[in-house]
Amino acid sequence: MNKLARLLWVISMVATHINVNAQRGKRDSLPNVLIILTDDQGYQDVSYYGTKDLRTPAIDALVQDGLRFDNFYANAPVCSPTRASLMTGRFPDRAGVPGVIRTHATDSWGFLDTSAMLLPEMLRSNGYHTALIGKWHLGLEAPNLPNDQGFHYFHGWLGDMMDDYVVKRRHGMNYMRENKTLIDPPGHATDLFTQWSVNYIHEQAENDVPFFLYLAYNAPHFPVQPPDEWLTRVREREPGISAKRVRLVALIEHLDDGIGKVIAALKETGQYDNTLILFTSDNGGLLADSANNGPWRDGKQSVYEGGLRVPTGVVWKKNIQPGSVTDYRAMTMDIFATLADLIGTSPIAGADGVSFLPLLTHKKMADDKNRLFYFVRREGGTRYGGLTIQAVQRGGWKLLQNSPFSRQELYDLNADPYETKNLIEEYPEKYKELNGLLMNQIQQGGTVPWQPTKTK
Numbered sequence: 374m375n376k377l378a379r380l381l382w383v384i385s386m387v388a389t390h391i392n393v394n395a396q397r398g399k400r401d402s403l404p405n406v407l408i409i410l411t412d413d414q415g416y417q418d419v420s421y422y423g424t425k426d427l428r429t430p431a432i433d434a435l436v437q438d439g440l441r442f443d444n445f446y447a448n449a450p451v452c453s454p455t456r457a458s459l460m461t462g463r464f465p466d467r468a469g470v471p472g473v474i475r476t477h478a479t480d481s482w483g484f485l486d487t488s489a490m491l492l493p494e495m496l497r498s499n500g501y502h503t504a505l506i507g508k509w510h511l512g513l514e515a516p517n518l519p520n521d522q523g524f525h526y527f528h529g530w531l532g533d534m535m536d537d538y539v540v541k542r543r544h545g546m547n548y549m550r551e552n553k554t555l556i557d558p559p560g561h562a563t564d565l566f567t568q569w570s571v572n573y574i575h576e577q578a579e580n581d582v583p584f585f586l587y588l589a590y591n592a593p594h595f596p597v598q599p600p601d602e603w604l605t606r607v608r609e610r611e612p613g614i615s616a617k618r619v620r621l622v623a624l625i626e627h628l629d630d631g632i633g634k635v636i637a638a639l640k641e642t643g644q645y646d647n648t649l650i651l652f653t654s655d656n657g658g659l660l661a662d663s664a665n666n667g668p669w670r671d672g673k674q675s676v677y678e679g680g681l682r683v684p685t686g687v688v689w690k691k692n693i694q695p696g697s698v699t700d701y702r703a704m705t706m707d708i709f710a711t712l713a714d715l716i717g718t719s720p721i722a723g724a725d726g727v728s729f730l731p732l733l734t735h736k737k738m739a740d741d742k743n744r745l746f747y748f749v750r751r752e753g754g755t756r757y758g759g760l761t762i763q764a765v766q767r768g769g770w771k772l773l774q775n776s777p778f779s780r781q782e783l784y785d786l787n788a789d790p791y792e793t794k795n796l797i798e799e800y801p802e803k804y805k806e807l808n809g810l811l812m813n814q815i816q817q818g819g820t821v822p823w824q825p826t827k828t829k
Contacts, residue, residue: 403716404689405577405648406496406585407639408708409632410459412452412508412594415658416682417667418625424665426611427622431633432684435652439688440697440732447656448705449750450673450680452533453483453510455655455705456589460511460522461489462709462724464747466818471761472751474510475533476544482751482759484825485517490721492709493523496585499716504573505529507566507589513548520552524587527552528569530562535591538562538598561600563592563624567631571638578642588635592628597662599623618663646690649715649733651708654683670792676748676764676773677792692734702741703729743768747814751823765811772797772807783807 417424421433421441448458453474454465461468468489472482493503504526505519510533512518519527532548535541538561541549549556558565570588577584599607603623611619632652639645657680658664660672666679673680685703687693710726711733731738746766753759760777769787774780783797783804797804 403500403583404691405583405644406501406712406715407635407648407650408459408585408587408589409635409650409652410456410507410587410589411628411652411654412589412591413656413659413662413664413673414593414625414628414654414684415664415666415672416669416679416684417665418593418621418658419684422667422684426614426618427665428626429629431629431636432652432686435632435636435650435688436686438690438695439650439686439693440699442685442687442699442701442703444700444702445653445683445685446681446702446704446746446748447654447683449748450656450675451750451752452594452655454750456510457483457485458704458706458726459708460491460493461486462492462706462713462721462726463489464706464725464749464814464818466749466751466815466823467723467725467821469821469823470511471749471818471823472753473533474512476513476546480753482753483823485511485522486821487516489723491522492712493519493585493587495523495709495713495718495721496716497523497525499718501583501585502526502577502580503585503587505587505589506569506573507587508532508591509589518553526573528573529566529589530591534594535562535596537596538591561627563590563628563631564600566590567634570635574635574638574644575642578644590628590631593621593624593658593662593664595659595662597621597624599627603627615663621662621664648689650688651685652687653685653705653708655705656680657682668791671775674750676750676762676775678786678790681748681764687733689733699732701729701732701738702744702746703727704746745810745814747811749814749818761815763811763815765807765814767807767810770803770807772804772811781808 419432420427420429421436447455449455449465454470457465457468457470465471469486470483474483475481497503503524505524507529509519509531513531528551530548532543597620607619607623657666657672666672669679669682671677671679706726710728711730714728714730749763751761762775764773771784771786773782782795784792
């Protein structure tokens, strides 16, 4: 080996040693991160709010062991846009996903912006091992597959809903993958995602770097298909429950049991105390399936409060006092900003979210009263015609348009949180103010294409 080669070898060994020690330092100084995202779980479809016909002991225990958010909003009233906001820290249309991404191009209303920094990319570049187990729903092909977008490991479902939780197909197509390999495992999807997460947690206990696990269940999204034993259990316990409600309750309780197994794996491997756990839903519950959104108006697909408010809790044993509760208003995209703040990275260009890390570390949190909240959904069919519904909220006032073909509505949420009295005629100046804010958001969203570029 000549002198130059030896020098290069020594430099490479030193660099490797520094990098390994740095990664071990990450393990010691930074928590693991587990995000549990459920699909269409209503605001009050958790028993910690006193819901009588449903039992969610695992979710309840999580919330009781950390911080409960009573005013947490999904970024949109449907799946893909909220997931895009979680991954990018942006409003959905500024992430290129104002609507649901679907199999057929004629009914697909989003394309994830390939220029955006995604959450797994950010955490990966700061020493985390990154994994997605469960539902992706942000692209069915390159360059928007999970492994293209920062995940070291993907084990789950690329598409939107499953037509059957056991057969696991959509339009006859199999979207189940391990990384980029087509797989067809037997069993109920909820059980598979739970077991794969438990396996991953046990594997990561042996690693020297922190992990980021994004566990995205399909449940309780329709088709409401609980395992028979769970359905029987709820029917016997709740004799007066409706035929629709019993199925949804059983599916949620089965989901909750899976979450309990994942949390148990963290405890068994000694990782629970050093894991930041965030539990939330991607939008409100679907009323057609008898979801319980509490006192809030309407549900999934709607920009009234019932379509946007979601059950949410955060656990971080080393920092959060058990049994804590906050009325601070936050959004899904704020999780990105919070984790960026946690790892001490520079502000991400183009991100819209606000870090709520101060809430988790007993520091002063900025006032949320004048913060602008914006919600959007683009959709097809005769009900939407490829157009959008949207809402803005600031200072307790909310302006919304819940159909592209209906008039706008104005509500004072401070006095009327359940949106019963439209004040648009009584407060023309407030209407003008909020409409200006809404138009500005729509203009910003218009700078990002939401369809893939067609190549000839």
